[in-house]
Each structure stands twice: as C-alpha cells, then as structure tokens.
Amino acid sequence: MATATLHAHDVHEHEHEHHELGFVRKYIFSEDHKTIAKQYLITGIIWAFFGGALSIIFRLQLGFPDLNLDWLKPVLGQWIVEGKLEKEFYLALVTMHGTIMVFFVLTAGLSGTFSNFLIPLQIGARDMASGFLNMLSYWFFFLSSVIMFCSLFLETGPASGGWVIYPPLSALPQAMPGSGLGMTMWLTSMTFFIVSSLMGGINYISTVINLRTRGMSFTKMPLTIWAFFLTAVLGLLSFPVLLSAALLLIFDRSFGTSFYLSEIYIGGEALPNVGGSAILYQHLFWFLGHPEVYIVLLPALGITSEVIATNARKPIFGYRAMIGSMMGITVLAFIVWAHHMFVTGMNPFLGSVFMLLTLIIAVPSAVKSFNYITTLWKGNIIFTPAMLFSIGLVSLFISGGVTGIILGNSALDINLHDTYFVVAHFHLVMGAASFFGLMAGVYHWFPKMFGKMMNPTLGYIHFWATFVGVYCVFFPMHYIGIAGFPRRYYSFTALANNAAESFVDMNMFISIAAILTFSSQIVFVINFFGSMFKGKTAPQNPWNSTTLEWTTPVVPGHGNWEGEIPAVYRWPYDYSKPGSAVDFIPQNVPFSATPESNLPEENEEIANEKEIESLLDSQNAVYNI
C-alpha cells in the first residue's frame, strides 16, 4: 500500500498532544488546509468582484457609447476624459478583467480553494503533505494579488496589452503607457503567482499519491480528487513555461535582449533589436495558455461529477470513462496550443496538425457531457443550489463547447479569430462553466467549511438570475462575432457598412444583462457571509453523501478526524444500490456489513478487508514520524 510505506515529512503533533494555536498561526499564517482553503476562497470572491466590476465599466462603454461617465470620476479620476472612458484605460480594463478572472479567480479561487479543502478530506488524510509549503503557496498568491492590485492605481495605468500580453506591445513602453511600470508589476505579480501555483500543485500531487487512507486505491477515489490531481499535473508541467516566457520578456524589457523583438521602428526611431521572434512568445504563452483552460475547467467538472451523483441519488455514469476522458484531456491539452495561432503567420502545415489534435480533444469532452446527462436519467433529483449550478454547468459546457468545433477548424478560424465569436465561446465554456463549478462547490461544501447551512431560497434566486443572465450576455455575442466585430475594440466606428449601428440594441442588451447578472451576485455574498454567522447549524452529512469528508465532525478540527482515520472499502458512488435499505452507502462501510446489496464481485472483496484494516499501524506511523 503506497499510502503506508512512504514517508511524509509532516511535523504534526500526535493527535493527543494538540495545543491551541495563537490567532496568527490559526487564522493568518495557518498551515491547516481547511483554513488555507477558506483564505483562497475569500480572496477569490473579492477578486471576482473586482474582475466583474471592471467588465461592467467596459460594458458601459460598449453598450452605451454616448453615455456621460462623469459620475465615475470619483472612482476613476483622470481615466474619464470629458465624460468618456480613456481609450487606453479601456484596454487596461479588458486586460485586467482577463488576468484577474483567469488567474486569480478561476485558477487560485477555484483550484486553490477546493483542492486544498477536499483533497485531504476526501482521501482521508490529516492534512496536506506539507502544511508549510501550503501556507507559503497562499501567501505568495497574496503577495501576487497585492502587487497586481497596486498596479491598478498607477498613473500610467496597469498592463493594457490584453491578458496574453503579446510583445512587442507589452515590451515597449513607448507603444502604450500600460507597458511601462504597469507591465513590470504585472510580470512581477505573475511570477509570484506561478511560484504559488507550483507550490500548491506539488503539494496536491504528493498528497494524493502518498497520503490516501488505507483502502483508498486510485480506482476508489472520488472524481473530484481525480480532477484536482490531473489539474495539478497540468499546472506543474505548464506554468514553468509561462515563467520562462515572462522571464525572457523581462530580459527584453529591462536588459536589452532581443528574444521577441526584431526590426522595430517606433516613436520615430529604429530600435537596435534584431533576430528575435514575436511568435516565439506566443508559442510559449499558449503552451501554458491552453492547458490553463483545462486547469480552470477540470476542477469544475470534478465538482460537478460529485454534486450530480449525490443529488441525482445515482452513481456517476461511466466512472472509468470519466477518468479516462479527463486523462485524455490532460494529455491532449498540451498538444493543441497552436490553435490560438492559426493566423499568426505560423507555418500552415502546423496549422493542419493542430487543427486535427484540437478536434480530437472534443471527443473526451463530449463523452463527459453525455455521461453527466445519463447520470440524471432515472435519477431522483434533488435540486439543491449546488445541483442547479452543476446542471447549469453542463448546459454551459455544451453550449460553449460546440462552437469550439468551429473555431478549432483553421479554415473557419480565419474569419472568426479575434472576433466576438471567440469571446462568446470561451466565456461560456471556460468562464461561466468554471464559475458555475465554483458556485456548485461553495454551496455543496459550505456546511463542511463553516458548519452552517446556506439559505437555499437565496441560492435558487442566485442560480436562476445567474443562469439566465449568463446566457443573455454571451449567447448574443456569437451574432456580433459572425457579423465580423473584432474584440478589444473601444468602439466599432471604423468598420465598413456602418456596422456599429447595426448592433447598438444588441450591445445595449448585453450590457444591461451583464449589469443585472453582476448585481445578482450580491445575493450570493449576502447568503455567504450571512450564513457563516447566522446560518442553521449543519448536520454532519447534510446531502447524504458517500465520501469521507462527511464522516468528520461537523466542524473538523486540526487533523480532521478525532479518532482513527476511516478506512475505505468501496467506490464513492454507491447511491440507491439495489437491496440496500438506505439510498447511500458511505465509502467507509465494508462490504461485509452490507451483504444484502453486494454485487457478486464485491462479495469477493470481503476477503481483502482484513488486509486493509491491517494497514492502520503503518498509516498512523506516517503521521508520527
């Protein structure tokens, strides 16, 4: 048993030697995975509001180009000129919205929260493999957040070259003011962010491999854990490439190198740089950038698997196919990056190769959707807010995913590249779907995090407003894209055929829908913080779920289980098993206790129970070293 033989360098006190930690060690520089998870979650929520608010400001410009924005002057100051948004600040808003949402909300806020919270609880570990590294991971993220936040207040503005920060635009301060100090801070912040996410990733991987409780083989792990594990693998292999891209960019910016710069004439002078390649940066960036999409999405899909199975009261359909398709996505995610670069002047033959690989990745994604739908079939569905968000996720994942088939086709991408069609596509499939996964996770595991129940009615309102809202915002954007409107445009006045006038109503509608959707998130915040203090006390297992986290006390303390860590005998999806009197059998119930519902092959596993139990000593030894 791998769990027992490997040595963890944990310095946890033996459970009987607990002593109270001071406030700082308990809530601020905490090494407890549950506290760190909550720190990530709350930081993520705060960032989500900033990221959302930025998008509302630029939606005002796009939806109401003639609106006088002087009333924003107290907040935005010099960025409002004669009642209009500064053109450069518009680009800064777009850039920061993307950066914040992709990295700080959907990477750190989603993966950071739920990997940290659920990995030890669901695999049966007392904590992460290294609590110290875990703490460092959060505080590097915090440092990175502070730097990024400060860059919003620079006189020259934050980074403004799009969240992909393609050089030479991002390398030359004379190209735009945001490429000055703002870009320096962006790069510094992202460097710390990468450090943070690497420390987190190493921790998640080593915890999943080494600290599973006795009996928890890989094929008995909940799909959430599989998703977090594969996400961490993706991050570990791809973030270093972004770091190298960022480092070379720092060299080009500050030390006169020419990795990305060549033959440039700007601001009335010819620069000395020759021999660099702007395309090199794009390759390096998208080598992270594409896996990043799955880093954001896989945890959401993992959470959804868990929530759908629990609330449909059915096993997830095709457990092994789900793992297989996630592995397929993980591998393929590394070899599709250049589909972002079909029209960059890259060799067209490469374009064909990447088109082929890109459309292959649609197959495992389709399998996952079909499996979710089949899990609902003949279920007995309980619509908790988490379940609503999970079903919403599946819908958004499909709706946003299908347009990927068009964009992945290099011949069709020629016209649609960098138009609103792309914006609509990735906001649905990656932005909204992952956000729904995050929300499903919060509603589902809030009782375990805070020992309180969230108000379900507010949850329903939040869901319906968000679900309807997200479709209203992003569905019509496809039309604007088909009409050939490029993204990152301050206004559409320079298009042929007075095209700007044709979608005035549509843009206004999208902006109103965005404002309403954004506002309805306040319902969530009220519910979240209100329930934390005033919610009903949660029962130990509010959703009648099978996984291990629900065997801990209502509010698990340091070390998670008060007595021995439970052993695991069965897979996590024994819901509504024929013959059983209850509609769920937790993972820690041995087959010998449920003869009435065992399948023939499960009766054979009864023989292994002794062996599993005998591993207790070696498992405990891991924590006492």
Next chain:
Amino acid sequence: MTYIIGLLSVVFLALAIMIVNKSIALSKGIQGKEDSDSPVDGANNSNAVGFLVFMVVGSIAAAWSFFHSKPDFLPVAASEHGLKTDQMFWISMGVITFAFFVTNVVLFVFAFRYRYKKDNVATFYPVNHKLELIWTVIPAIVMAVLVFTGLRVWRDITAQAPENSVVIEVTGHQFGWYVRYAGNDDAKLGNNNFKLIDDTNSIGIDFADENSFDDFTATEIHIPKGVPVLLKIKAQDVLHSVYLPYQRVKMDAVPGMPTKFWFVANKSTEEMRAELGKNDFNYKLNCTEICGRGHFGMAITVFVDEPEDYKAWCLQQKPFLAQNPDYLAKVPEKLKAKAQKYIPAEAPAEADSTQAAAPEAAVTMAQ
C-alpha cells in the same frame, strides 16, 4: 428596444419563479411539518419546472434572436475561398446547432422528468460500455469528417500564391496601414528596411534595389476583381492583423517576420454597393490584433475594381521616386541611369542626372 423588452420579460420570468418558490414554501409552512425528514424543500418542483421553462423560452429566444440578427451578419463572402469557408461554416453551424439543441433538451427534460418524488428510487446504473462506445465513436466520426473537409480547404487557402498574382505590400504601424504596389514596369516589389525609414520614406524603401524604382504607395487599397492578389504583410512597431471581413481574409502583421495571404476577390465595390443597396458602401481593412489606443480606428479603405479599372488606376499612380526625386541620391552609382527615367523632366534634377532618360520615363508612364 426589442432587446430591452426581451430582457425585461426574462427578468419577470425569474421573478415569477421566485414568487412561485416562495408561495410553495409558505404553503408548506402552513400545512405544518408533516414531511420534516424529506430531503427536498417545496421549491424542488419549481426548480424542475424552471428548467423546462428555461428550455422553451430559451429556444424561442435563441431562434428569434438569430433571425433578428441575420440581416446584420456579414453578407455572402466577396472572395473565392470565402465562399468555401462560408459554406463550411454554415454546415458546421448546422451540425453544432443540432447537437446543442439535442443535448440541452435532453439535459433539461431529464432534470424535469426525474425530479425527486417521494417514493421513487433512483436506478443504480453505473456503466454501459456499449452506450459509451457509441457516443465516443459518433462524435469521433463527425469530427473526422469536419476535420478532413476543413483540412482540404485550409490547404488550398494556404497554398503558394499563383504566379500571376498581383503583389501588394501592406505594412501596419500605430495606427494605420501603409500600402505599396509593385509598380507598372517590373511588377516586382523592391526591398525595404526598417533602418531606412524617415519622415517621407515611411516604409523604408531601399533604393539600392532596382525593383524599388517603379514601386508606388497609396493611401487607399485598390485590388482587381477576379485576379489572385497576394498581400505581403509587415509590421513596423507592434503586432497588427490584417482583417478584410467581407473577403474573409485575416493574417497577423509581425515585426521582423513578413507574412502573406493570397485570395481572389470576386465582388467589386460597385457590386457590393448594389447588393447592399448603399451607394456609400466601402470595403475596409481593419486591425484585429490589439496594438494600442488607436487599435479600433486602424482602418484603410479598400476598393475592389474591375480589372481594367484597376489597371487604369495603377497607371495614374506615380512611383515614389517620381514624387520624391531627392531619393535619387540614395541610388547606387551604377543604377543611377535606370532610376533616372522615373524622375520627371521638370523636376529640379541634380548635376549628373540631366540626361535624355527623362522624356522616356514620361512615355513609359503614359503607356
């Protein structure tokens, strides 16, 4: 305005669901707590119905909004390859719209149909390899068909430009486009070099290359209809991207790395004006790669002319050297004689350039 009405109806729909939720919850409360161990609250059925309502209203809204927006889509492609990609686009759209509706409808119908009922027990149905095989293979086949049609079109589009292509150089800079034509004599673009750029010679034409002598620049783009046009695309400062929406042409402009795109425009500006019923319509070339504050306004007007009109326009253009005779000084000694013929006779010529070539140049240009 119609959108706002649509939005309001959506908002009211959400409100209605809320109220139904609330009232059911209230009526449950009045009835007393007979069902206290039930895992669901009174809103479970409303949420299930919500998915059905969303499906119906959403489908209607999706269909209506599509037909409402359709007149504002780009018109039928005005280039030969664009016709192919358009056709493929709408076929793919058909396929994915079908998949989109079928899967979403099944999802929402299942959600409604299998909502919690008190005495129901969910079916333990963990796996069915046959079913999984079917829905792995079907998407794989559909993808394969789409990929292979896509690959063929992509291969044709990105193939070498035909020999007889008209070569036009487009150079992006903050925030505009420079255009250079190969000239009326040799149909070859001369070299250029970013180090030679100055206030007048804004694309750094290299006059050490004799092919440059007849090159001319313009402030608008003219291209012939029905003839292959090869765009040679360059950028001076940051990334830009050439986008001709009506011709379905897009290619990045990269400093230090020339790119290209060839196509055949098959609808002249006049024809498109007639088709759209707008006499002031003009094609535009826009920028689609973020390049700074003026990104959104970085456009140049494009005229697609009948071939003979195009030729006539070209002949009216004067070579850059003819308009800026000072650059004769940059021409190497041994090519001076050749360059001389592009200098108009009345120009204040330099001491060594008052030769008989000048009238000859005028003749050449008049041809």
